[in-house]
Amino acid sequence: MPRAILNVVQLRSIDASTVESFLQGLAKERQVRFTAQELCSFTNNYSKVLGSGGFGIVYEGEFPDAVKIAVKVLKRSTLDERAKTQFMAEVSTIGRTNHINLVRLYGFCYDRLMISLVYEYMENGSLDRYLFSDDPQGIDWNKLPQIALGTARVGRRRNARVGSTDSLDWFPKFVWDEYEKDKLATMTLSHGIEENDREKVQRMAMVALWCVQDSPEARPPMSSVVKMLEGGVEIMPPPKPFHYLFSIGGNVPNPRTCNTIDNSIGYGSNSYKEPTTPIMSKYEIEIASLL
Numbered sequence: 231m232p233r234a235i236l237n238v239v240q241l242r243s244i245d246a247s248t249v250e251s252f253l254q255g256l257a258k259e260r261q262v263r264f265t266a267q268e269l270c271s272f273t274n275n276y277s278k279v280l281g282s283g284g285f286g287i288v289y290e291g292e293f294p295d296a297v298k299i300a301v302k303v304l305k306r307s308t309l310d311e312r313a314k315t316q317f318m319a320e321v322s323t324i325g326r327t328n329h330i331n332l333v334r335l336y337g338f339c340y341d342r343l344m345i346s347l348v349y350e351y352m353e354n355g356s357l358d359r360y361l362f363s364d365d366p367q368g369i370d371w372n373k374l375p376q377i378a379l380g381t382a383r384v385g386r387r388r389n390a391r392v393g394s395t396d397s398l399d400w401f402p403k404f405v406w407d408e409y410e411k412d413k414l415a416t417m418t419l420s421h422g423i424e425e426n427d428r429e430k431v432q433r434m435a436m437v438a439l440w441c442v443q444d445s446p447e448a449r450p451p452m453s454s455v456v457k458m459l460e461g462g463v464e465i466m467p468p469p470k471p472f473h474y475l476f477s478i479g480g481n482v483p484n485p486r487t488c489n490t491i492d493n494s495i496g497y498g499s500n501s502y503k504e505p506t507t508p509i510m511s512k513y514e515i516e517i518a519s520l521l
């Protein structure tokens with residue numbers, strides 16, 4: 231039978247209800263705004279808690295087509311400017327991000343009763359569970375650089391939570407102290423890191439010290455972080471971070487006079503000035519590359 235006729239026969243065998251349900255499925259896929267009632271039904275009245283974070287509680291749920299979801303209900307008490315900004319930043323990524331290393335945001339609810347974010351469900355929970363676990367079966371030193379690299383690849387901007395100290399935890403300061411004393415190698419040794427992983431660990435520590443510079447301007451863009459983590463470029467010695475910790479009132483290093491990592495890894499000052507909207511310039515997450 232000629233191919234064209236075969237196609238017609240095959241098309242005819244698909245009945246109208248199949249097409250209708252296919253179209254309804256598509257329409258559903260595009261729904262990004264949900265009502266509080268819909269979320270209540272998807273989560274079976276918020277019956278299963280997956281965990282909680284700084285902004286609220288995360289519940290397990292399921293769309294009517296059985297796709298599993300995680301619904302983060304933002305706490306009313308934390309709905310200050312910071313939470314609202316985070317909400318808008320997250321919502322602004324809908325439809326713009328599709329990356330293997332990013333949890334997909336399916337949609338949101340924003341109404342009188344609640345503000346929530348609806349995410350793709352992660353079967354294995356969150357990364358921090360593995361990063362901070364003492365389980366020897368956890369992540370090894372081969373996997374960790376891959377995770378760091380994957381994370382760096384999805385971002386374009388610098389690590390720029392200016393003024394935020396919640397993630398410093400003083401381990402970075404300890405790492406700096408060791409680095410300054412030229413004792414990074416000893417530090418890796420004392421932490422039981424095996425010989426063949428030490429170079430990787432030291433490289434990651436150097437990149438991390440660049441990423442936690444006081445001044446956002448002094449931090450490398452993610453494209454450079456990727457190159458440094460990949461090992462294709464020499465990592466210049468990072469300037470001293472956390473100046474405010476070392477000397478109250480001390481001078482924050484001037485990024486323009488800091489050690490010019492720019493030249494060594496080939497990014498110029500132009501990349502700092504891309505035109506974006508204010509919300510994007512602060513929060514944009516872009517597909518830097520697909521693995």
Ligand SMILES: Nc1ncnc2c1ncn2[C@@H]1O[C@H](COP(=O)(O)OP(=O)(O)OP(=O)(O)O)[C@@H](O)[C@H]1O
Pocket residue numbers: 280281282283284285286287288300302333349350351352353355356
């Ligand atoms: N998409 C998801 N799939 C499965 N579990 C999730 C998902 N998102 C969050 N969780 C679970 O809920 C917990 C809390 O997540 P949440 O994002 O609120 O915390 P967080 O990472 O501390 O973030 P925040 O910076 O908002 O406080 C996670 O540790 C994880 O166990």
